[in-house]
Amino acid sequence: MASVPPPPNDPPPTLGSRLLRKERRVVAGLDPQQLIKYFFGANSSIAIIVLVLIMAFLLREGAGFLTTYRHELEVYRQAGLEFCDLADRPLQHQRVLANALRRALSIEMDPLTKSARERRDAAFLLKASVEEKTSASRADLEHALEQTPPPAADSLVHLREVVKQKTTAAAAAAEYPDLFTSAEKSRLQNELSELSPEVSDLPPFLQSLIAEYSTQDQAARSKFAGIISTGELFEEATDPVVEVLDELKAHATETKEQATEYFTLKAGRQQLLDAAATATDPERKAALLAEAEASQSDGVNFGERIESILMRREELISKLQEYCTALEAAFKEMPEQSTTAEATALVSEVRHAIPGHLGEIHQAVENLKNWKWDAPVAFYRSLGAFFFGTEWITNSSWQDFFGFVPLLAGSVVISIIAVLIATPVSVVAAIYTNQFASDREKEIIKPVIEFIQAIPSVVLGFIGISLVGNLIKDFSEISWLQWIPGFPIQERLNMFNAGCLLAFMAVPTMFSLSEDALNNVPRAYIDASDALGATKLQTVFRVIVPAGISGILSAILLGLGRVVGETMVVLLVAGNRIAVPDFSAGLGVVFQPAHTLTGIIAQELGEVSRGSSHWQALFMVGIVLFGISLLVNWCARAVARRFEPHKA
Amino acid sequence: MSADSPAIATPPPVVQVRDMDFCYGASQALFDINLKVEYHRVTALIGPSGCGKSTLLRCVNRMNDRVTGARVTKGEVLVKGKNIHHADVDLTQLRKQVGMVFQKSNPFPKSIYENVAYGLRIHGEKSKSVLDEAVERSLTHAALWEELKDRLHANALALSGGQQQRLCIARAIATLPDVLLMDEPCSALDPISTLKIEELMHQLAKEFTVVIVTHNMQQAVRVSDYTAFLHLGKLVEFAPTEELFTNPREKLTEAYLRGTFS
Ligand SMILES: Nc1ncnc2c1ncn2[C@@H]1O[C@H](COP(=O)(O)OP(=O)(O)OP(=O)(O)O)[C@@H](O)[C@H]1O
Ligand SMILES: [Mg+2]
Numbered sequence: 001m002a003s004v005p006p007p008p009n010d011p012p013p014t015l016g017s018r019l020l021r022k023e024r025r026v027v028a029g030l031d032p033q034q035l036i037k038y039f040f041g042a043n044s045s046i047a048i049i050v051l052v053l054i055m056a057f058l059l060r061e062g063a064g065f066l067t068t069y070r071h072e073l074e075v076y077r078q079a080g081l082e083f084c085d086l087a088d089r090p091l092q093h094q095r096v097l098a099n100a101l102r103r104a105l106s107i108e109m110d111p112l113t114k115s116a117r118e119r120r121d122a123a124f125l126l127k128a129s130v131e132e133k134t135s136a137s138r139a140d141l142e143h144a145l146e147q148t149p150p151p152a153a154d155s156l157v158h159l160r161e162v163v164k165q166k167t168t169a170a171a172a173a174a175e176y177p178d179l180f181t182s183a184e185k186s187r188l189q190n191e192l193s194e195l196s197p198e199v200s201d202l203p204p205f206l207q208s209l210i211a212e213y214s215t216q217d218q219a220a221r222s223k224f225a226g227i228i229s230t231g232e233l234f235e236e237a238t239d240p241v242v243e244v245l246d247e248l249k250a251h252a253t254e255t256k257e258q259a260t261e262y263f264t265l266k267a268g269r270q271q272l273l274d275a276a277a278t279a280t281d282p283e284r285k286a287a288l289l290a291e292a293e294a295s296q297s298d299g300v301n302f303g304e305r306i307e308s309i310l311m312r313r314e315e316l317i318s319k320l321q322e323y324c325t326a327l328e329a330a331f332k333e334m335p336e337q338s339t340t341a342e343a344t345a346l347v348s349e350v351r352h353a354i355p356g357h358l359g360e361i362h363q364a365v366e367n368l369k370n371w372k373w374d375a376p377v378a379f380y381r382s383l384g385a386f387f388f389g390t391e392w393i394t395n396s397s398w399q400d401f402f403g404f405v406p407l408l409a410g411s412v413v414i415s416i417i418a419v420l421i422a423t424p425v426s427v428v429a430a431i432y433t434n435q436f437a438s439d440r441e442k443e444i445i446k447p448v449i450e451f452i453q454a455i456p457s458v459v460l461g462f463i464g465i466s467l468v469g470n471l472i473k474d475f476s477e478i479s480w481l482q483w484i485p486g487f488p489i490q491e492r493l494n495m496f497n498a499g500c501l502l503a504f505m506a507v508p509t510m511f512s513l514s515e516d517a518l519n520n521v522p523r524a525y526i527d528a529s530d531a532l533g534a535t536k537l538q539t540v541f542r543v544i545v546p547a548g549i550s551g552i553l554s555a556i557l558l559g560l561g562r563v564v565g566e567t568m569v570v571l572l573v574a575g576n577r578i579a580v581p582d583f584s585a586g587l588g589v590v591f592q593p594a595h596t597l598t599g600i601i602a603q604e605l606g607e608v609s610r611g612s613s614h615w616q617a618l619f620m621v622g623i624v625l626f627g628i629s630l631l632v633n634w635c636a637r638a639v640a641r642r643f644e645p646h647k648a
Numbered sequence: 649m650s651a652d653s654p655a656i657a658t659p660p661p662v663v664q665v666r667d668m669d670f671c672y673g674a675s676q677a678l679f680d681i682n683l684k685v686e687y688h689r690v691t692a693l694i695g696p697s698g699c700g701k702s703t704l705l706r707c708v709n710r711m712n713d714r715v716t717g718a719r720v721t722k723g724e725v726l727v728k729g730k731n732i733h734h735a736d737v738d739l740t741q742l743r744k745q746v747g748m749v750f751q752k753s754n755p756f757p758k759s760i761y762e763n764v765a766y767g768l769r770i771h772g773e774k775s776k777s778v779l780d781e782a783v784e785r786s787l788t789h790a791a792l793w794e795e796l797k798d799r800l801h802a803n804a805l806a807l808s809g810g811q812q813q814r815l816c817i818a819r820a821i822a823t824l825p826d827v828l829l830m831d832e833p834c835s836a837l838d839p840i841s842t843l844k845i846e847e848l849m850h851q852l853a854k855e856f857t858v859v860i861v862t863h864n865m866q867q868a869v870r871v872s873d874y875t876a877f878l879h880l881g882k883l884v885e886f887a888p889t890e891e892l893f894t895n896p897r898e899k900l901t902e903a904y905l906r907g908t909f910s
Pocket of ligand 1: 703
C-alpha cells in the first residue's frame, strides 16, 4: 500500500540491510505498522476461515448424498421393491384398524369376565404365595423323593410332616380377599393347607374357578359374536393379498441383493483399476489389473427379472379388489352400537376410517396399474425424499429410507416446549432481579442461575431419566388431572421431559441476556417516568420492559439456539423413537417419545461405514442443523437491530 | 438577605422552601435555604457548578428520594402550602403537580402521541378523546403541534434534539402540573432550538409556574422574573431578575456576575 519503492538506481537492498536501516524500515515491502495490522487482521480472520472450512467439509460430505440416495431409489424402483410397497403401505393401515377392533373387543369383554378372572387370579396368587413361603421344606421333600435309592421311610414321613405343618401355617396366615365369600375363604384355606409337591392336580376349588371363568368368557364371546366375526373376517381378508405379495417381495429382495453385490464389486474393481493406474511397479500393476479383470461380473438385468413381478400385476390387483369386497362385506355385519362408550368410539373410529382405507386401496390399484419399472428417478426426488420423507429407516433388510421429517418434528416440538417453559421463567426472573431485588438478593440469584450453565448436560440427562420421567408419570396418574391431554402418559422418556430439561439449560442464557438488556435501558427513561409520577410497576412494565424488548427477544432466540443444538439431554431423555409424532393427539403429543436432529447424529454416526448413504444422510442432517443454528442466530441479531431504539 | 424579604400577601407562593438543610449521606449539600416561588412567574436558579442548583430543584418533586442516604435534615418544602414530606402526601400526586424537564432530552422510545399521553395514562386516564385533546393541547403549548400533527405516531426518537426537548416539555405539561421544573433544559441544544425554548418559557409562564436552572446568565435575564443565586449550597441572593443583575446587593453575586469570581 504505502510502501515506498527504493530509488531506481540503488542496488536492491538485502534483507539484513533493510532491517538495519532505521530511517526507512521496510520488511518484505511493508512497514512495521502494516505488518502489525496484517498480523491482527490474520488472527481475526482465522475464525472466519475455520467457519468456511467447516461449511465446505459438511457440504462435501453431504452433497454426495443426493446422488447416492437417488441411485438407491433407482434400485428400489427397478428391483420392484417400490411396486410391492405400493400395495403394502395401505395394508399396514389395515393392521392398525384391526388392532383397534381387537382393543374394542377386549374393552367390551372385560367387564363381563372381570369378576371370574379376578377370582381365579386371586386364588392362583394365594396358591403361589403359599408355595413360595414353604418352598424350602417343599424342595427338601422333592429332593428326598428323587433320591435313588429312596431314603428311609420315617425320614420321608418326617419331611412330609414338616411340609404339611408349614403349608397349614402359611395357608392360615394368608390374607383372603373379599372377592370370596366366607365359606369360600375357608374352603380355599383348607385346600391350600393340603398343598403338597406330591400332588400335581389343582385343588378342586381352583379348578372350579377356572371353569367359572371359561363359562363367562364363552358367554361374553357369544354375546359379542358380531364384533368377533367382523374382526376375524377383517383380519383374514388380507391373507390372499399378503400371500401373493410375499412371493413378489422375496423376488424383489433377491434382485436387489444381486444389484447390491454387483455395485459393490464394481466399486471394488474401480479401486483396483485406480490403484493400477498409479502403480509404478509393472509386476504389481499387472497383478492389480488381473485381479480387477477377475472381479468382472455381469450387471443385473433388471428388465428381465422384473418380468416375473409384472406378470403377476393383474393377479395382485384382482386380489386387492377381492380384499375390498371382503372388507365391505365384513363391515355390513358389524354391530352399530356397543355397550361401552369407549368401545363404541373405537368401533366408530374404525368405521369412519374404512372409506378412507378403501380409497387408499383403490389408489394403490391405480398406482400399480401405472407403475413403470424403468421410469427415471428425477434428481429432485432424492432431495424431496429427504426433506419431506416421513420415514427414517436404516439397516433394513427391505429398503433404507432417509426421511428427515420425523427428526425435524422431534427437534421442533422439543424446542418449542423448552422455549415456552424457559421464556416466562427467565424473563420474569430477569425483571425481578434487575428491578426489584435487593443487592443481597442479586448476589444470590445471579450466580445461582449462572451456575446452571456449569452442570454437565449428561448429568441433566441422568436426572431426566431417573427423576423427571418418574415425576411426570406419577403426575399423569393423578385422577383429578386426567383432563390434561395425553394423561396418563405411556412413556417416561418423552419430548416433554426433554423439553423441561432443555428449558432448564436455556434459562441461564435467556436470563443473563435479558437481564443485560434491561440493564442497558437508559437511566434517563426511568428518570422521566418517575418524574411523571409513575409507580415502580408502571415504570417497569410501561417503560423498561418495552425499551428492553429487543434485547429480551434476542435473548430468547439465543436460548432457542442453545436448545436446538443440545444433544446429550435429548439423546438420553427424548425416548429416541423415530416416528413423526402423532399430532392428532392434540397437545398430548408432547408426551410422546421422539428422536431429534442432534440425537440421531450422535447415536448413529459412530456405527455407520464411512461414505455410505447412511453416513452421507447424517451429514445432510448436520448441514440442516447448521443452517437452522445460523438462521436462529441471524434472527437474534436482526431482532436486536430491528427493535433497537435510536440511541437518544 | 433578600430571601427573607417580606412575603407578598396574595397570591400565596406555589412553592415555598423554609430553612431547609439537605444532605447526601454525611455530606451536606444545601444549607438553610429559604425560597418562595410565585404563581405564573419564571424563577431562575444560577450559581457555579456544584453549588446545589439541581439538588434544590429536585427537592421540590422529591426526585432525591431515589438516592440512598439523601434526605432533608432540617426545615420543610411546601407545595401549594402543603408540606411535601408529610406522611399523607402521595408521591405520584406530588409529581403530577410538579413536572420536570431534564438537561438531556429523554423521550421514551415510543410514538410522539404515546410520549405525551404517558403521564395521563399512568394516572388512569383511558378515554381516547381526553387523551387526544390533552396531546393536542400540550403539543400546541410546546409549539410542536403544527410541526408534528401529521406524524403523531412516528417514533419520538426520530425527532431533532430541539424537538425532542420540546416534546419532553409537552409530556411534562400534559398532566397540567402547577409547577414545571427545568434543569438546564437548553444546555445540550443549538442556539436556534434554545431560542425557541426561551420563547416558549414566557408562554408557559402564563399557564404554569416555571423554575429553571441555568448556567447561562443571558438566558436567566431573558426568561426569568426572579433569580436566585446559590453558592456552595447556600442561597446568597434572591431577587427580581432585573434588580439582581443590575444592582446586586451581595458582593459575592456581583463578583459572580462580573466573572471575577475566586
Ligand atoms: N447523588 C449524589 N450523591 C452524593 N452527592 C451528590 C449527589 N448529587 C450531587 N451531589 C453533590 O451535591 C452537590 C451539589 O450538586 P448539584 O448536582 O446539585 O450541583 P449543580 O449546582 O446542579 O451543579 P451543575 O451546575 O454542575 O449541574 C455537589 O457537591 C455534588 O457533588
Ligand atoms: Mg446540575
